[in-house]
Each structure stands twice: as structure tokens, then as C-alpha cells.
Amino acid sequence: MRAHLLTVVLCLAVPATAGAQSIAHGKYLVERTSLCNDCHTPRDAKGELIMSQGLQGAPIGSAPIHPMPWADSVPPIAGLPPHFTSEQMVTFLETGKRPDGSMPRPPMPPYRFSHEDAQSVMLYIRSLKK
Ligand code: HEC
Incomplete structure (x- = not known):
């Protein structure tokens, strides 16, 4: 009975937290x-990243x-580039x-994330202000 209850609690808990975890x-x-x-982030005169302009192009x-x-x-890629849907960003x-x-020119690395990691990266970049 207790194990059954735990399963129910876990099933309810996972969908609610999955987005934030991703x-x-x-x-x-x-x-x-x-x-x-x-x-993708500009730097100040000392070469330090200006994180208030994170992923806004450089x-x-x-x-x-x-x-x-x-x-x-x-x-700039913060908030996703305008010509990418969420699905297209995951595929990219x-x-x-x-x-x-097409493939971006170097030095952009051709990444090969797993589907789950690609979704997490897309969700994070999409959450940033443009
Ligand atoms: C070593 C430098 C470098 C790193 C690290 C890098 N990028 Fe890039 N990225 C570039 C450059 C340069 C371009 C533009 C290529 C061009 O103009 O052909 C680019 C292009 C892109 C584009 C295409 C944008 C468009 O408008 O077509 C996306 C999306 C992108 N990068 C996402 C990422 C993500 C996400 C990461 C980290 C997971 C990342 N990049 C890491 C240098 C980098």
C-alpha cells in the first residue's frame, strides 16, 4: 500500500517539476x-563576459x-534566433x-546533443530575454 502511494506521488510530482529541471x-x-x-556574449574592456547581455551576440x-x-x-541567440522554431532549435x-x-561557419562548433539535452538547452535559451 505504501509503495503504491509513493508511485502515485511520484507520478504527480514529475510532470510538475520536469520543466524547471530542464x-x-x-x-x-x-x-x-x-x-x-x-x-555569443559580448565582453567588456577587460575581456570579462557581460552577463547582463548573455547570448545577445558579439x-x-x-x-x-x-x-x-x-x-x-x-x-544573438537569446530567446531563440527569429528564424528558428523551438523544434528547429532542438534539431539544430x-x-x-x-x-x-545549412551549417554555421566555424568557429561555431557542430554540436551533437542528445534529444533530451537539446531540449533542455532550447528551453533555457528560449527563456532568456532577447
Ligand atoms: C567558439 C565560438 C562559439 C561557441 C562556443 C558557440 N557558438 Fe554558436 N555560433 C558561433 C558563430 C561564429 C556563429 C555564426 C556562424 C556564421 O555566421 O556562419 C554561430 C551561430 C550559431 C547559431 C545560428 C544562428 C543563426 O542565426 O543562424 C546558433 C543557433 C548558435 N550559434 C547556437 C549556439 C549554442 C546554443 C551554443 C552552445 C551550446 C553555441 N552556439 C556555441 C560561435 C560559437
Whole structure:
């Protein structure tokens, strides 16, 4: 009886907290493992990240020694880029491909998140103000 009650409580509890946990997990993945801010967030004169403008786009901070395709700037992604739906952002994070099938130029890494991690990263980025 007690085990049955526990199952009922767990079933009720999981959907209520899953969203918050996913955003928190997405924040962890973005800030602590994938380092999206290193490129997508502007820096002050000392080179420190301006976190009040987190993921709002920045100048490109490095250049290759040898000629190769290279981005001109780092676009804003806070709140999701305008031409990405939530589903398209998840696909992008799983495959590295934009909605039109193209891949961003280096130094944007072609990420291969799991579906669950991609959903968490999307939820976190979508929650940020543009
Ligand atoms: C090493 C630098 C770097 C890191 C780290 C990085 N990005 Fe990027 N990202 C870029 C650059 C540069 C571009 C633009 C590429 C271009 O113009 O072709 C870009 C493009 C993108 C785009 C395409 C935007 C559009 O408008 O088409 C998305 C989405 C994106 N990044 C998300 C992320 C996420 C999410 C992370 C972390 C999980 C991340 N990036 C980490 C450099 C980076």
C-alpha cells in the first residue's frame, strides 16, 4: 500500500517539476559544458563576459592563421534566433543544421546533443530575454 502511494506521488510530482529541471539543466549545459557564452556574449574592456547581455551576440573574437571559411560575427541567440522554431532549435542542437539545412561557419562548433539535452538547452535559451 505504501509503495503504491509513493508511485502515485511520484507520478504527480514529475510532470510538475520536469520543466524547471530542464531549464536548469540547459543552463548548466550552456554555461558550464558547452561554453556558448564564450562566443555569443559580448565582453567588456577587460575581456570579462557581460552577463547582463548573455547570448545577445558579439564581435568575432578570433581568426584562423590559414584561409578557411570563418564567420564575420557571432549572432544573438537569446530567446531563440527569429528564424528558428523551438523544434528547429532542438534539431539544430542535435545535428548542427539550421532550418534551411545549412551549417554555421566555424568557429561555431557542430554540436551533437542528445534529444533530451537539446531540449533542455532550447528551453533555457528560449527563456532568456532577447
Ligand atoms: C567558439 C565560438 C562559439 C561557441 C562556443 C558557440 N557558438 Fe554558436 N555560433 C558561433 C558563430 C561564429 C556563429 C555564426 C556562424 C556564421 O555566421 O556562419 C554561430 C551561430 C550559431 C547559431 C545560428 C544562428 C543563426 O542565426 O543562424 C546558433 C543557433 C548558435 N550559434 C547556437 C549556439 C549554442 C546554443 C551554443 C552552445 C551550446 C553555441 N552556439 C556555441 C560561435 C560559437
